[in-house]
Amino acid sequence: MARKAVVLLSGGVDSATALAVARGKGHETCALTFDYGQRHKIELEAARRVARFLGATEHLVLELNLRRIGGSALTAGIDVPKNRDARAMAAGIPVTYVPARNTVFLSIALGWAEVLGARDLFIGVNAIDYSGYPDCRPEYLQQFERLASLATKAGAEGAIFRVHAPLVRLTKADIIRKGAALGVDFSLTHSCYDPSESGSPCGACDSCILRRKGFVEAGVRDPAAYPPDTPA
Amino acid sequence: MARKAVVLLSGGVDSATALAVARGKGHETCALTFDYGQRHKIELEAARRVARFLGATEHLVLELNLRRIGGSALTAGIDVPKNRDARAMAAGIPVTYVPARNTVFLSIALGWAEVLGARDLFIGVNAIDYSGYPDCRPEYLQQFERLASLATKAGAEGAIFRVHAPLVRLTKADIIRKGAALGVDFSLTHSCYDPSESGSPCGACDSCILRRKGFVEAGVRDPAAYPPDTPA
Numbered sequence: 001m002a003r004k005a006v007v008l009l010s011g012g013v014d015s016a017t018a019l020a021v022a023r024g025k026g027h028e029t030c031a032l033t034f035d036y037g038q039r040h041k042i043e044l045e046a047a048r049r050v051a052r053f054l055g056a057t058e059h060l061v062l063e064l065n066l067r068r069i070g071g072s073a074l075t076a077g078i079d080v081p082k083n084r085d086a087r088a089m090a091a092g093i094p095v096t097y098v099p100a101r102n103t104v105f106l107s108i109a110l111g112w113a114e115v116l117g118a119r120d121l122f123i124g125v126n127a128i129d130y131s132g133y134p135d136c137r138p139e140y141l142q143q144f145e146r147l148a149s150l151a152t153k154a155g156a157e158g159a160i161f162r163v164h165a166p167l168v169r170l171t172k173a174d175i176i177r178k179g180a181a182l183g184v185d186f187s188l189t190h191s192c193y194d195p196s197e198s199g200s201p202c203g204a205c206d207s208c209i210l211r212r213k214g215f216v217e218a219g220v221r222d223p224a225a226y227p228p229d230t231p232a
Numbered sequence: 233m234a235r236k237a238v239v240l241l242s243g244g245v246d247s248a249t250a251l252a253v254a255r256g257k258g259h260e261t262c263a264l265t266f267d268y269g270q271r272h273k274i275e276l277e278a279a280r281r282v283a284r285f286l287g288a289t290e291h292l293v294l295e296l297n298l299r300r301i302g303g304s305a306l307t308a309g310i311d312v313p314k315n316r317d318a319r320a321m322a323a324g325i326p327v328t329y330v331p332a333r334n335t336v337f338l339s340i341a342l343g344w345a346e347v348l349g350a351r352d353l354f355i356g357v358n359a360i361d362y363s364g365y366p367d368c369r370p371e372y373l374q375q376f377e378r379l380a381s382l383a384t385k386a387g388a389e390g391a392i393f394r395v396h397a398p399l400v401r402l403t404k405a406d407i408i409r410k411g412a413a414l415g416v417d418f419s420l421t422h423s424c425y426d427p428s429e430s431g432s433p434c435g436a437c438d439s440c441i442l443r444r445k446g447f448v449e450a451g452v453r454d455p456a457a458y459p460p461d462t463p464a
Contacts, residue, residue: 098343099343101343103379104336108301111336114332134383135382140382143375144383147372147375150366152331153366
C-alpha cells in the first residue's frame with residue numbers, strides 16, 4: 001500500500017519537482033499550499049494545476065495571512081529586487097526572505113501529516129542556487145525532523161517523521177532535468193516574484209533569473225512567457 | 233529600554249499568567265492570539281480583555297483555520313470528554329490535543345518576533361497537571377529553541393531566541409497563586425473547552441475541572457460562573 005506523504009507545493013519548478021519525486025517513490029501524495037498573502041494569486045493557480053497534473057490525492061490550500069506579520073518583500077510593501085547577478089544574490093539573505101516561513105509551513109504540514117497518518121514530509125528547498133535562506137539548509141531541516149517526533153502525539157507513541165528535501169543539494173539545472181525526467185509539465189508552474197497583472201513573469205527578479213539560467217543550463221526549453229525585451 | 237517579547241495568549245489562566253510574568257520581567261509585551269477554528273470565540277474575547285488589562289503593547293489576533301486539518305475535539309466534530317478524574321486525564325494524550333499546535337503557534341510567534349526585533353517568546357504551557365500533551369514538555373521546548381536560531385535570518389546573524397515557559401513545572405494552584413500575586417484579574421479569563429452559547433463554562437470538561445481544583449488548592453476564589461449543579 002502506498003504510504004501517504006505531505007508535500008509542500010507552491011506551484012514553482014522546485015516544489016512541482018519535489019511532488020514528482022514523492023510520487024516517483026510510490027507515495028500517495030497530499031499537497032499542501034499556503035495562501036499566505038503573496039503579492040499575486042497566480043502562484044495558487046499554478047499549485048492547483050500542478051497538483052492535478054501530478055495526481056495528488058488531496059490538495060489543501062490553507063489561508064494564513066503572513067501579511068499581518070510582514071517583514072518580507074513577498075508579504076509587505078518592499079520592492080522585489082531586479083536584475084541582480086549571482087554575486088549579488090549570494091551576498092546575504094534577500095529581502096524576499098519571509099520570517100520563519102519554512103518553520104511555519106513545515107509545522108502545519110506536520111499537523112496535517114499526523115491527522116492523515118503520514119510520516120513523510122517533502123519540501124522542495126534548495127541550498128545551492130539561492131543559499132541565502134537560513135531555513136533551506138540541511139542542518140535546519142534535520143533539526144526540524146528531530147523536533148517533529150518530540151512535538152506530536154504520533155511521535156510520543158513511537159512514530160518517526162521524515163523531512164525529505166530531495167532537491168537540497170541540486171543546482172537549478174539539475175532540478176529541471178530531474179523534473180523533466182519525472183514528467184513534470186513546467187508550463188504549469190509559476191516562479192516569478194513580481195508578475196504582471198495578467199500573470200506573466202517579469203524575467204528580472206531573482207526567481208526568474210535563476211529559472212531562466214537553470215533551463216538554459218539544463219538544455220530544456222523554458223515555457224514561461226517572459227517580456228519580449230528579456231535577454232536570452 | 234524594555235526588550236520586546238512575544239507572548240502566546242489564549243485567554244486562559246495559564247497564558248494570562250505567562251503574560252503577567254513577561255511584563256513582570258520588564259518586557260514590552262506583544263501578545264499573539266490565534267483564531268484557529270476553536271469551537272467558541274469566547275476564548276478570543278477573553279484574550280482581548282486580558283491583553284488590554286495587562287498592558288500588552290500590541291495584540292495580534294491571527295486567523296488560521298486548523299479545522300481544515302482536523303484531528304482534535306477542539307477543531308473537529310469530536311465530543312469533549314466530561315467529568316474525568318485525575319487518573320483518567322493522566323492516562324494518555326487527550327482528544328483535545330490539536331496536532332502540532334504549539335509548533336505551529338511558536339513558529340508564527342518566531343516569525344513575528346523576528347519582524348519586531350524580539351528575541352524572547354513566552355508560552356504558558358504546563359507539564360504537571362495535564363502532562364498528556366507532547367508539545368508541552370520541557371525537552372520539546374528546548375528543541376524548538378534550538379530550531380529557532382537555525383530557522384531565522386536573525387539567528388543566522390547571531391541572535392539567540394529564547395522560549396520561556398515560566399509555568400512549565402508549576403501546578404495549577406501554583407500558577408493561580410503566581411498570577412494573583414502579579415495582579416491578573418482571573419474574571420477576565422476563560423478556560424472551558426465546551427462553554428454554553430452564552431459563554432458560561434461547563435464546569436465538567438478537563439479544563440474546567442483542573443481550573444476549579446487549582447483555585448480550591450490555591451485558596452483563591454474562582455470568579456467563573458459555573459452551572460448551579462456543579463459540585464463544590
